[in-house]
Amino acid sequence: MTSIAKPQIVHQGLKRNALGLTIRDYEGGMSTLCAGCGHDSITAAIVQAFFELDIEPHTVAKMSGIGCSSKTPAYFLSASHGFNSVHGRMPSIATGANAANRKLHLLGVSGDGDSLSIGLGQFMHALRRNLDMVYIIENNGVYGLTKGQFSASADVGSKAKRGEVNKQPPIDPVQMALALGGSFVARSFSGDKEQLVPLIKAGVRHRGFALIDVISPCVTFNDHEDSTKSYAYTREFNHRAIHADFVPPAAEIKAAYDEGDVLSVELHDGSRVLLKKVAKNYDAGNRGAALEYVRARQRAGEIVTGLLYLDESSPDLHAVNGTVSAPLSELPYEELCPGRDALLALQKRFR
Amino acid sequence: MAKEQQKSRVNDFVLKIANVNGTGSASANSLLMKTVFRMGVPVSGKNFFPSNIQGLPTWYEIRVSKDGYLARSGSVDVMVAMNAQTYGRDLAEVAPGGVLIYDSTWPRDRQLARPDIEIIGVPLARMCNERFSSARTRILMKNMAYVGVLAALLALDRDVIVALVKETFARKQALIDSNLEALELGFTYAREHLQCPLPLHVKALDKTSGHIMIDGNTAAALGCVYAGATVGAWYPITPSTSLMDAFKSFCERYRKDPDTGERRYCVVQAEDELAAIGIVLGATWNGARAFTPTSGPGLSLMSEFLGFAYFTELPAVVFDVQRVGPSTGMPTRTQQADLIAAAYASHGDTKHVLLFPADPRECFEHAVAAFDLADRLQTPVIVMSDLDIGMNDWMCRELEWDASYRPDRGKVLSAEELEAAKAFHRYVDVDGDGIPQRTLPGVHPRGAYFVRGSGHNQYGGYTEDAAEYTQVVDRLAKKWQTAAELVPEPVIRRGRKESALGVVAIGSSHAAVEEALDRLAAKGVHADYCRIRAFPFGKKVRQFLEQHDQVFVVEQNRDAQLRTLLQAELGYPATRLRSILSYGGLPIDQRCVAEALEQHAARGVAA
Numbered sequence: 001m002t003s004i005a006k007p008q009i010v011h012q013g014l015k016r017n018a019l020g021l022t023i024r025d026y027e028g029g030m031s032t033l034c035a036g037c038g039h040d041s042i043t044a045a046i047v048q049a050f051f052e053l054d055i056e057p058h059t060v061a062k063m064s065g066i067g068c069s070s071k072t073p074a075y076f077l078s079a080s081h082g083f084n085s086v087h088g089r090m091p092s093i094a095t096g097a098n099a100a101n102r103k104l105h106l107l108g109v110s111g112d113g114d115s116l117s118i119g120l121g122q123f124m125h126a127l128r129r130n131l132d133m134v135y136i137i138e139n140n141g142v143y144g145l146t147k148g149q150f151s152a153s154a155d156v157g158s159k160a161k162r163g164e165v166n167k168q169p170p171i172d173p174v175q176m177a178l179a180l181g182g183s184f185v186a187r188s189f190s191g192d193k194e195q196l197v198p199l200i201k202a203g204v205r206h207r208g209f210a211l212i213d214v215i216s217p218c219v220t221f222n223d224h225e226d227s228t229k230s231y232a233y234t235r236e237f238n239h240r241a242i243h244a245d246f247v248p249p250a251a252e253i254k255a256a257y258d259e260g261d262v263l264s265v266e267l268h269d270g271s272r273v274l275l276k277k278v279a280k281n282y283d284a285g286n287r288g289a290a291l292e293y294v295r296a297r298q299r300a301g302e303i304v305t306g307l308l309y310l311d312e313s314s315p316d317l318h319a320v321n322g323t324v325s326a327p328l329s330e331l332p333y334e335e336l337c338p339g340r341d342a343l344l345a346l347q348k349r350f351r
Numbered sequence: 352m353a354k355e356q357q358k359s360r361v362n363d364f365v366l367k368i369a370n371v372n373g374t375g376s377a378s379a380n381s382l383l384m385k386t387v388f389r390m391g392v393p394v395s396g397k398n399f400f401p402s403n404i405q406g407l408p409t410w411y412e413i414r415v416s417k418d419g420y421l422a423r424s425g426s427v428d429v430m431v432a433m434n435a436q437t438y439g440r441d442l443a444e445v446a447p448g449g450v451l452i453y454d455s456t457w458p459r460d461r462q463l464a465r466p467d468i469e470i471i472g473v474p475l476a477r478m479c480n481e482r483f484s485s486a487r488t489r490i491l492m493k494n495m496a497y498v499g500v501l502a503a504l505l506a507l508d509r510d511v512i513v514a515l516v517k518e519t520f521a522r523k524q525a526l527i528d529s530n531l532e533a534l535e536l537g538f539t540y541a542r543e544h545l546q547c548p549l550p551l552h553v554k555a556l557d558k559t560s561g562h563i564m565i566d567g568n569t570a571a572a573l574g575c576v577y578a579g580a581t582v583g584a585w586y587p588i589t590p591s592t593s594l595m596d597a598f599k600s601f602c603e604r605y606r607k608d609p610d611t612g613e614r615r616y617c618v619v620q621a622e623d624e625l626a627a628i629g630i631v632l633g634a635t636w637n638g639a640r641a642f643t644p645t646s647g648p649g650l651s652l653m654s655e656f657l658g659f660a661y662f663t664e665l666p667a668v669v670f671d672v673q674r675v676g677p678s679t680g681m682p683t684r685t686q687q688a689d690l691i692a693a694a695y696a697s698h699g700d701t702k703h704v705l706l707f708p709a710d711p712r713e714c715f716e717h718a719v720a721a722f723d724l725a726d727r728l729q730t731p732v733i734v735m736s737d738l739d740i741g742m743n744d745w746m747c748r749e750l751e752w753d754a755s756y757r758p759d760r761g762k763v764l765s766a767e768e769l770e771a772a773k774a775f776h777r778y779v780d781v782d783g784d785g786i787p788q789r790t791l792p793g794v795h796p797r798g799a800y801f802v803r804g805s806g807h808n809q810y811g812g813y814t815e816d817a818a819e820y821t822q823v824v825d826r827l828a829k830k831w832q833t834a835a836e837l838v839p840e841p842v843i844r845r846g847r848k849e850s851a852l853g854v855v856a857i858g859s860s861h862a863a864v865e866e867a868l869d870r871l872a873a874k875g876v877h878a879d880y881c882r883i884r885a886f887p888f889g890k891k892v893r894q895f896l897e898q899h900d901q902v903f904v905v906e907q908n909r910d911a912q913l914r915t916l917l918q919a920e921l922g923y924p925a926t927r928l929r930s931i932l933s934y935g936g937l938p939i940d941q942r943c944v945a946e947a948l949e950q951h952a953a954r955g956v957a958a
Contacts, residue, residue: 058796061637074801074813081792082801083636085629086655092584092626096633096641097792099582099617104637104793122629125622317619324613328581329638329791331615333758336579338605340752343577347749350563351389 006030018054026051028078033068038190038216038231039138043075045193046107046136049200050077053248060105061097065090065119068145069111069138069216077107088119091126094133095317101327102318105204106133112153113143116171120152123173127182127209132316134203134210137173138190140218141229148221159226172298173213174308178291183314184210185290186244186307189234190217198273199307201246207268208316215303228301239297241282242306245274265310275307284309360551362392362417364428366501369441370494371434373405379494380411381744382515383501387415388564388746389511391556395421395862397743397938402589402682408437415553420869421746422862425942428551429505431497433475439463450549452500454493456480471545473500478536483529492533499537506548508555509538563749567740568644570711570750571670572597574718575642576605579758580668582641583618584630586649589682590738591672594644624649628656628667635666636802638763638791640722642668647676647689650696650733657731658697659804661827664778664787666725666761668718669733672741675936684936685738687858688908693733694886694916700824704732704834705886709861710740712747713884719756720839726761728834729789737907739859739938762788769795777811778823785830831887838885841892844868846877853899854880854948855892857913860905860939867944876952878903883913888920896923903948905931907939 006029014022026047031040050060057079064070066087073082085093094106115123115137126135141154150158153173154166177185184206188196196214203210215234217223223230247253249270263275263284275284283289290309297304324331338346366383370376377398384396395414401407414424426446432438432453438460445451447467453459455472479492495516502509512534520526541547572594575583585595599618606615621627627643634641645653650671660667673689675681693705704724708717714736721732762782769775769790777800778787787809790798800811808819809826846852846868856864861882868880881895896902896917904914911930917923931947933939 056796058799059793061792079796079799081799082803083633084801084803084805085632086659086804089625089629089656092621092629093633093636095619095621095626096582096584096630096635096639097637098633099584099619099630100634100637100639100641101791101793121622122626125626129619318617321617322612322614323617324608324611324615327637328615328617329634331581333579335615336581336606337577337756338601340754342605343573343750343752346573347563350565 017051019056021051023047023051025079026057026077028076029074031072031075033071034220036219037068038140038218039069039072040075041190041193042136042138042196042214042216043072045196045200046076048193049197049204052197053201053204055105055204059103060107062107062109063090063094063097064109065111065114067111067114067143068218069109070114072109072138088114088117089122090114091119091122091131091135095126095129095131098131098133098317100329102132102323103327106131107204108133108135110135110137112137112139112141112151116152116173120171124176124180127177127180127211130183130208130314130316132207132209132318134200134212136200137211137213138216139173139213139229140216140222141227142218142222144218144221155228158228159224161221161224172294173211175291175294177211178287178294178309181314182211182309183208183311184307185309186211187213187215187303187305189215189238189303189305191231191235192238192305195240195243195305198244198246202244202267202273202307205246205267205269205271206310206312208314234303237302239279239302239304240306241279241293241304241308242284243276243278244307245276247272247274265312267312273307273310275310278306360428361554362415362556364415364551365424365426366413366415366429366431366505367427367441367444368411368431368497369434369437370409370411371436372401372403372407372409374494375491376409376411376433376494378519379498380413382512382519383498383507384413384744385515385564386507386511387413387553388559389515390508390553391559392417392553393419393421393558393746395743395746397423397739399937400683408434417556417558419558420862420866420941422866423938423940425940429549431501433493433497450551452497452504473497473537473540475500475537478540479533482532482536488529492529495530495533496537499534499539500541502534503538503541503547504545504549504552506552506554559746561749562746564744564746565711566593566742566744567708567711567714567736568594568672568742569597571644571714571718571734571736571741572601573750574715576601577752578640578719578722580640580642580722581616582631582634582639583616584621584627584634584641584643585618585645586621586624586627588624588646588649590674590742591644591646591649591670593742594670594672624652625656628653628669631667632656632660632665635725636792640668640726640758642670642722644670644672646672646674647692648679650689650692654696655698657703658699658701660731661697661701661703662699662804663802664729664789665802666729667731668721668725669731670718671733671735673735673737681936683738685859685938686907686934686936687735687737687860688912688934689735690908690912690916693735702831702887704728704730704838706732706734706839707857707884708734708736708740709858709882710747711745712750714740715750717839723759724834724837727759727786727837728830729761729786730830730834735858737859762786764788764790764798766795769797772797775800776809778807778809778826780809780826780829784833785826786833835887835889838887838889840889841884841895842882843891843895844880846879847872848877850877850879851900852878852951853895853902854878854905855883855895855902855913855917856880856905857883860907863939863941863944864905866941867948870941870945871948871952874949876948878948886916888917893921896921901927901929901951903929903931903951905939905944907933909934
């Protein structure tokens, strides 16, 4: 995970958030990805989202696996804790982190190789646990660091830079998440910051597993003609089904919406997500319908984006476990050790 | 067998029960063992069970030993042959002068004769069929019926048995009634038809007070509770499963908020062992004490993350309850064959701290020590238990707890310390012991750092620079030297005379070695014994090897893995290390050790 430190220059006129921090405080090292990489736009969206959410950087844990996408945590939130795990295993690290410290904001950044091939099992099981985290897949259909092999998300008929055509059906994290009971399922495009930033904010405030699959073109290996994960293709076939606006607690809803086109969902901390229909016949509260919609558009070669499904009532790992509200890592030892007398009493059972 | 000899076998014999698994014999057998224990006579029980739910052969071996020898003796004096399928081999296994009891409801194979042993038939099935109506009850009660027969033949205290039956089936009166009835059936039959007791029987002593009967997995789980572990992650695998089962059950008792019922622990059943160890690391990164119990195949899957934890310097406690490998091997049989896999788990230059508990009491103690060492050293610690210790009930001294114990959380910087510090650098050797300082997420803005398995310098930054990388891994080697000073020291037993002969063993081989050394000493051959309790080996192990011209290394694997580690880590010449190996999957017996040492001694005398 290479990165180059940025010069620390703070302009006087920079906007400050409720903590008195500027957006610079949420940035990281200079990116060493290829110029024009979609991942860098996602990095910028993450920086903006956390800045706007007024979250103290050191209460955030940014985690990743291996791959180009997994390098990006070095490029944002340099004042946060980072964890670059082994390939495909970030979800288990996140599970342990959440088990130990449920107060920490968990942000996982992964790629299509990391999450849909080597780490498919862990990704799905973190989702099944409804682990309280944001899980971003920077999806470009290709292995970048090893120079251009197809990934499991490559579409049938998509052509690699070297010319071969992919014939295996893609694994779509969104369809899998919908089928497996994901509580927050979103897709976006790295080139659509207006859509992506509120999705990340809503994901952070959602209690449970917030999956955001972001189509993020690889400029070096998968941005050519006949690629279905290129900038040009994604722009042309991006089907924005629904737009999510994030409204922090106690903030007023300013924009005027047509009755019936907007669904307001309240999150655990009192903030709200306004789901605005872009496609008239889309229903973000109906899992089966959402899955069917995504499938139908996929057959037509389109990429459905937006907050595609949201269920705030699913219990997360700790709700299922019935854990105490304080982080387990903060419990004093006296509350954990049964003591000497208990050990003496217990051993009667073994005589 | 002469009458005198038989008399000497009071409180000194082996009883083995051959049965079919899934017939409920386990509770009858453990009841037998516990009866002997409560009569004050030292006893051990070894369960040899198949990897199967119902219908395959299973054996239970109970050793009664007034002298307190708890290893397998290597012979069988009383066989209860309840399984027609294995009758031939069960008959053959009885030592001359011994006794075989069989179910005479059906004719036995008279082709298989043993004039040198006593064969006793009891119509167990017929008696139970006449007394009980349901098919399942008839099968189950046959076991209690042979307990009744043995109670008469071995002079077991019936009051103790009755009390145990009542405790075992505490809330099920119907079961208590039928079990006591079956017990009485067998007892009465034996009293009326057989000469009771046998010359070889049990006589009450007072040699078990201050002791308990407990299995290593339960004891280890208790150690995790007492050490303050709050996060457990695992994937079910024999023979480690009962460790997490026990942890959960203890936590349900001791770790629930009395008012709200909320849990002060979190156990995650992971999708596989790759995830189980990841969950542990995610939790320890955040300051919780976390552990995972597993066995060989699980350890193999954990290897990548173990190397990651070594390099990123995160604590982790792993219990490897070893079973027979390679591959799936024999999941319900025991071995000590994961030593090298555990010591050097993962790619690259990695080494891991191992602890070798010798019995359940040490499983408890080593569990606590493992968490302290893992936190202090910021590295994985693997407790190398095995199926024999983990799943069998062992008689051991009562567990003790020092109420003044507080966890050693190592060099974790608090918010106050970070506030006062000018800067924090993750991998700088501030104290010269090779152990850096660490921080926990969310504690203080100055504590933030990046955990990375990629090359990093002493400041935690990414590097591909040769000098920076070398500095970090050299410091890790220094930390390894510190580890050698912190791990539990070996237990050394000196022979009565200056001895050039040494014996080295680990873990569950201990009881067999102790007994073999006593036998040898009785014949005038003296050896010194070093029971290694941890890896890295440390100064005392090195000294022990240096002090002896010839050292026997006793271990339960084919390839002499412990010997390999001693050679590799201490540079001890191979010619001075000899192996005594037992690796068929059954717990090592004392005879195997005694015979090898005796042969060596005989050669020495001849030379």
